Amino acid sequence: MEQQRWTDTAQVRRSTSRGAGRDERRRSIVDAAIAAIEEHGPDALTSQIADRAGLTRTHFYRHFASKEEIDLAVARRAHQELTQRIRAALDVDGTPLDVIRAPIAEHVAWAGEHTNLYRFLLRRNYRRGTDEPRIGGSAFASEISSAATRYLPQLAADPLVADRLVVALLGLIDASVRWWLTHRETTQDELVELLTAEAWLLIDNRLRILGITLDPTTPIRELR
DSSP states (O other): OOOHHHHHHHHHHHHHHHSSTHHHHHHHHHHHHHHHHHHTTTTOHHHHHHHHOOOOOHHHEEEEEEHHHHHHHHHHHHHHHHHHHHHHHHHOOOOHHHHHHHHHHHHHHHHTTHHHHHHHHHHHHHBBBBSBBSSSSSSHHHHHHHEEEHOOOOGGHHHHHHHHHHHHHHHHHHHHHHHHHHOOOOOHHHHHHHHHHHHHHHHHHHHHHOOOOOOSSSSSHHHH
């Protein structure tokens, strides 16, 4: 009898997962999970997410097999939103400092607007796959590195230098923003300027390793 009940439940979950509107329902649950995290913090419970979505725990697990699966879906959604904002800000035709400052400003602003969701990303530190960039953590680092190789193709010639740059920026941005969200000892604008200056020092050091010296106050179009 126990085996029969388990089989029936599994069959219901599989049939539900293939049913019409599955993707829309999953999206609504992710919306509910994000809202629960924003309200209750990075450790929001499955029951709190289910309540937000108007589901019982049993029905919740018809759409997501585990808390791990819903957490990963939330991390992907949040990371995608943050990355899109940063990529939009990277389209800057100014100085190297302008190129660095604009995405940092978006990164800090998003973290300030979604404090608990940002903490959730940092805690989970997910990866989409063994060969893909991590989902949790600084979207800024990978995007600014990609931008740097577009502006300065010489960076692409040494992948190890570029990788080390991403690691350094990850530590700088994520640790600094995490500290700021807790202590708020400076204004948002002050933090952006501080991180811009410190990020430039890291980038400048990597460039000098490659024999490249730039004036960070000179427009990029004049450096090419």
